Amino acid sequence: MDTGLTDPGAVRTRSVPHPTRRPGERPVRRLGALLVASLLAGACSGGPTGGPGAGVAHTASSGPPGAVRTASSGPPGAAPTVLLGVDVPFLTALVAHNQRTLEIVHLSEGRLVDPELRTLAAAVAATEADELRTARTWLRAAGRPTSGGHDHHGHADAADLARLREAAPADVDRVLRTVLVEHQRAAADLARAHRAVGGSAPVRALADRVARSRTAQAELLAAGAVR
Template sequence: MRSLAWALAPLLAALAVLGPAGCGSAPPAGDPVNAQDVMFTQMMIPHHRQGIEIARLGAARGRTPELRTLASAVAATQQDEVEMMLRWLHAWEQPLAAPSGAHDHHGGLPATDRRQIAALEGSRAFERDFLTLLIAHQDDAVRMAGVEVAGGADPEVKRWAERVRESRRAQIAQMRDLLRR
């Protein structure tokens, strides 16, 4: 059996990418902010909140230490990121939520269906279903971050979006490894 430290190395490396500069900083005054920056931030907040909900289920119901540790780390990281994004929106004097229907007008990227999360709660194959759902959820974050990198204006938000892409890809690789066991 592989050691816990070895199994968690990709996650810890991915979390290190975020570092102190990625959590809690506000964009410097005067940096340009465009509609893409605002929409990305507004849409990532509910996406992250769903990720936190999914991850907390994994932390509570996971059988293996690797899965529980991964889930706890995802929940903690994404909570910090939600707080950072809320600070950005306040600093930009923008609404904290996207207007109704805005999701469709900005790429129509999918959201995790509430029914999927509810089904996970009662799953008999919890670890497999948890990993499958969180992989899909984190892949959505990678895609959303890619849209920001391509079309955003604020340098700090774009740097953070790139770190999101890198860290979520590492998490996906780790979760796929866990699925193969």
């Protein structure tokens, strides 16, 4: 399952061995191991890395009205990224979502009991940090703000962060699952909506990966909650 972006310079994480079925092992744990392995693999492939605007130059657009062309410094003949009008709101919302995800994961660090949940949280953070760099690079190259926009529907809010921050040690796993599952479902909805309306091909591809990865993460979080 491809849950990230492809770039040989992206952050590398340790690969997860293919799980084997042990006698009496519950199916959901096997499914969880497979999905977490996929998420970690996706976190190994990200978008542009390096300093702000690395490898990207802002040029005049020759595309549709309202488009902003950002040319990559990749191999000769590489197609440039053209941000259309619908791309900018999506990327801005994605920045806000991923920033909030990283806050959520940070609040749970060192407090989670379930080792599978710890692994999943680390994979989520790695994947979304890569996406965050990509979205900011594209927005910066287009001359747009990179700080993120308003919260979208279902996006975890300050009250959710407070619940997680104040959770008793025995409740942290449960609260994280509750907060993060809805947050990730909202991101999947956001990405599917952008994928449906169009936009530039690279941003649609990013939206497709976001939709698939967040759906898988939400399913895994929900499965763990009823284990």
